[in-house]
Each structure stands twice: as C-alpha cells, then as structure tokens.
Amino acid sequence: MKLYRTSQRIVLEHEAAFFPLPEGESWDRLINDSRLVDRLRSIAAGSGGQPRLDEEILAPVGGQEVWAAGVTYLRSRTARIEESHSAGGSAFYDAVYQADRPELFFKASPWRVRAPGAPVRIRRDARWSVPEPELVLCINARGEIVGYTIGNDMSSRDIEGENPLYLPQAKIYDGACSIGPALLVREAPIASDTAIAMSVRRDGRAVFDGRTTLAQMRRTPEELVRWLYRETSFPQGCLLLTGTGIVPPDDFTLASGDEITIDIPPIGTLINRVE
Secondary structure, eight states, X not given: OEEEEESSOEEEEETTEEEEOOTTOOHHHHHTOTTHHHXXXXXXXXXXXXXXXXXXXXXXXXXXXXXXXXXXXXXXXXXXXXXXXXXXXXXXXXXXXHSSSOEEEEEEOGGGOBOTTSOBOOOTTOXXXXXXXXXXXXXXXXXXXXXXXXXXXXXXXXXXXXXGGGHHHXXXXXXXXXXXXXXXXXXXXXXXXXXXXXXXXXXXXXXXXXXXXXXXXXXXXXXXXXXXXXXXXXXXXXXXXOOOSOOOOTTOOOOTTOEEEEEETTTEEEEEXXX
C-alpha cells in the first residue's frame, strides 16, 4: 500500500486503485497511528476507489524533521576518502565506516523539502555538486519504521572535501533535499535485494547512470533507527535518509537544467530538475 500527500488530501493507493482519505486527515496523526496498516486495509477494502491520481503530489512529509546517515555503503566510504584526502579526512571516514556508531546528521526542516517534480539546487559557491539517491525511512514517534520512500540528498563534494567540519554547509541549504513520490507502507521490512537506480540527463541525453541494491548497505535500517532515537525524541516522527551507494565519477558535477531520476521499484520514481 502507498500513501500520497497531495495538494488537496491524503490518498491511499492499493492494487492500482486510489482511495481518498477523509478531508482534514492529518499526516502526522496518520503515520503515528498504532493501527496504521489495519486502518489502511480497511479503507482499501471499501468502495470509492479511483482509477488514477490527478492531483499535485507533495512530499510525504508533515511535521517530521529529516535526518540522514552517512558512509553506510562501501562506495560512499571510498568517495569520502578520495574527496577529503588533502584535508586529512581519509582515516576517519574509514573509521566511521567500520565503527559501531554510525554517522547521523540533520538534513532538512519539513518546509525545506522539495516535492517530486519541484526544482532542486546546487550551491552557487560550490564547484562539485552531486545527487545522492537514497532509501528513506519513515519512523513514527515510538521509533518504529512505518514506511519507505525515496530521497535525493544533494551534496557539495568540494565543500565537504575541503574540511569535513563543513559537512552542514555541503548538505544543508535551500533546495538540497527532495523526497517522494509515495510512502510505501508495509509490515515486513523492505527486501535487502531491492534495487536503487539513478540517471542524470542533460540536454536530452544521459550523462550518468548508476545502480546498487540495499544489500550493499553495511548497516540495517533498524540499526540506524536505534542509534538515531537513542537520546533524541521526535514527537511527530522522523524521516531518515539511509546513505547512498551510487556516486558519480570525480569528473562529474551537476549543472543547471539537469534532470535527476531516482527509481526504487516497490516505491516509485522521484524526478527533479536542477534549477
């Protein structure tokens, strides 16, 4: 089952039919409902399903903070070591990858998150910018994973590589995070062989294609959630980007007008253009 936030209401998708939830339904209250799956099944079993969704889709975020985990894939570890070598960061990125404690950092306030189809940005003071396609966990206030969606963690690699203490500036700025299109709600964990693919098109032609699977993650989603909630509370729940295993080559940087497409088959496709 999938949930969409639209410009008019929340809509449930089940077996190719779309079921509008009652007007005034709160996203924050919904994802924190202890009987969420049962409630959605009840709605899907009723009448009123529609064959398509014609409304504008918003990001699946209400009052949730957005956080991110770093260096969770070997490919990301290698890229971080390479970009920060001259700043002396290579040793501690390897240490973070091997450590019990993961790297966790704040990514975006809800109002900063860009919706599917909305423009994302590269920093004007950056020379080397990349998209980072990631599985996103939707976690309720009790620390339970209630669903999965797609995220794009826009990053300025030259700024982070200059000094790892600049990571907030490399990661947190206007237009640096897009999430969507839907929240996949399921009781069972998402399969480890789930594929993630990303392509970047420029002037109508592909300039980068990459793919990985969740099996390449060193840490499990549940492990990341336990660390995030260890000493921090989230009254409305939280969204957590789980890291990237797809990193373009060092000679690649995004340009204005590029179209970024991220696909995770059980969830859907997130598309944003760089403004």
